[in-house]
Amino acid sequence: MSGALLAGLRPVQQRRRAIGLALLLPPALALAWLARQRIGDGAALLVLAAAAIAYGAWLLQERRRCDLRWYARALNAADRRFDDSAELLLADSAALPALAQLQQHRLQTRLAEQAPDLRPAWPALALAGSAALAGVILLLSLWSPHPVTTPVPPPSAPGITAATPVRLVSGRLDSTPPRYTGIAPSQGDTLDARVPEGTLLRWQLDLQPPPRAARLRFHDGRTLELAREGAQWSASRTLATAALYRIEIDAEAPLAEARRYRLEVVADAPPQIRVDAPDKTLSLRESTQNAWDFDIRASDDYGLGEATLEIVRAKGNGENISVKQDTQRLRGEGSARERRYRHRIDLQALELSPGDEVIVRFEVADNRAPQAQRSRSASYILRLPPPLADDGVGMDGLVRTTLPAYFRSQRQLIIDTEALIAERPTLNEDRFVAKSDALGVEQKILRLRYGQFLGEEFESGGAHDAPASARKDPKDGDDEHADEHADEAGDHAHDEAAPAAPKRFGDAGNVLAEFGHTHDHTEAATLLDPDTKRILRAALEAMWQSELHLRSGRPQQALPYEYTALEQIKLVQQATRIYLARVGLELPPVDEARRLSGERAGLRDGANAAVAASAPDADLDAVWQDLRTGAAPDWARWDAWQQRRGMQSADSLDLAAAADSLRRAPSCQPCLHDLRERLWPLLPRASAASAGRPAADAAGRAYLDALQAAEPRP
Known part of the structure; x- marks a missing residue:
């Protein structure tokens, strides 16, 4: 029963195979032609074989998909006369019931009378796209070199041979960055590259006609030999620093285009x-x-x-x-x-x-x-702020009887101010103001003492004299605090009771000492760090306000500023913690065998300890002298200097390019000036030293010999 179906299926299968072949054949032929142009006949055959294999695999898949069951379903979808029962044509009549046999007979009659045409139409748009793709590939083949066949040179005169220049037909540079960078490997059609540090580079070059040997020569003189693999020359190298390189060959004729290539390295920056x-x-x-x-x-x-x-x-x-x-x-x-x-x-x-x-x-x-x-x-x-220490614990007698001015502190001022406030009801107005003024003088002296660490000026002369109100009055009886204040003010008045030095008219030092004051001690201003200075400056400002209220007879208003100054001073004292590493004294070992023997062999003469100065880099100095005089540089020394220096800056490649241009064209004056301008900033700066005495000529040596002969001998 399936014979009629099979007869209708064959045209459909033939049309589908023809369409697939029409779509595949033009691009495959064009690609084979391009492979033959760029690589050779072997590559073209390989492309055609791959196309044939692909077409065969597609035919197998098409045969499985486009079978009799597919054709029956297609009949149901294309013609309503088959009543969605075309699958009955695939069944055996003997196994079907009577009603199914009747329907099968009707379907056979209808299929024999007029079978629908289920062949697919030719895809005009897809065929046009295939033809366009083939055209693009053929256009690419026009830019490719001619076949690898070497033309037979015309006969020439005896003794004359014509060498064909070697050309770089194609070049590819593959880069594989380190795995930790997360950058995928790439392939480049140019031999210039900008890659991360540590990238593995692989060169693949096609040189025609093939030379005897080929290599890559870098700017620092190093070379990388190229290995021949069929028609390709390949090599690989891990790039750690930026470089310039050229292609060098060993052949009868030079390379047709000897250009310079550039490899830049992107350094891995720290976090x-x-x-x-x-x-x-x-x-x-x-x-x-x-x-x-x-x-x-x-x-x-x-x-x-x-x-x-x-x-x-x-x-x-x-x-x-x-x-x-x-x-x-x-x-x-x-x-x-x-x-x-x-x-x-x-x-x-x-x-x-x-x-x-x-x-x-x-x-x-x-x-x-x-x-x-x-x-x-x-x-x-x-x-963590430490607890405030008590400056006067166990020192009261010593403070008050021995050196009251030296041991005077901000805490003592606070104690005296609070005592004065407590005595206010028992003192008259003049006595109360006099004692408050004396405390203001003490606050001033303490402020000047701490102000030295900020480089502030020192007041001298009459500025340190205690006012009359601060001096002891015999009528007032014994007042311990007044005695201390008077003694302290006197101690800070630069020892006025001591005999003064004799003064001379016009002596600037005496005039400055008598009528002036010292400003801004820079050494004292650099003893503390900025944060500590800020805290000390706040303490001095509080002392200023305290002094203002004390000298005005208002100790109640001065007391808060005194407490503020005390807190800031304690912070300054705690800000002086410094950690220093302890190191020991290491003396050279003593040679016991020569000790006290008087043996001086091998000792250096201390009078002639100076050695002759040498250039920081002899190779660089020699190359610069050659460039300065216009002579041909010693490129071996230049390569040695380049290898030691490496790529230290972004201008290193430009410097290497300038040197390479001059090396290839020694008579190029612009190349010479360019290299000198780039090399000049790298030269060591000349030391500021006096010129040596010129050597004496013949007459000068005779004169010196005569002077030496005329000297009396002991």
């Missing part, structure tokens, strides 16, 4: 760190602060690796300092190239005590292989 919190490197812990928050951002050009937070706790003071170090790994948020790290340090868990310090440093690495690059942030310090 970048930005600390958003805390906003300053030195912080003081507040009384209610229980945690220390960090907000850090890090970025890298190829990807970030491990991040750690180093926490150092310093306990104690003076030389009794113990240090405990802890390292914690952090997990950031964000992409592989940019992450944000948040971390909170629990200060209560550290068991800190007053005077301790917490030092934190953040360190992050990248994914560079084989050795990762690491970046470290600045040190962030959290300092």
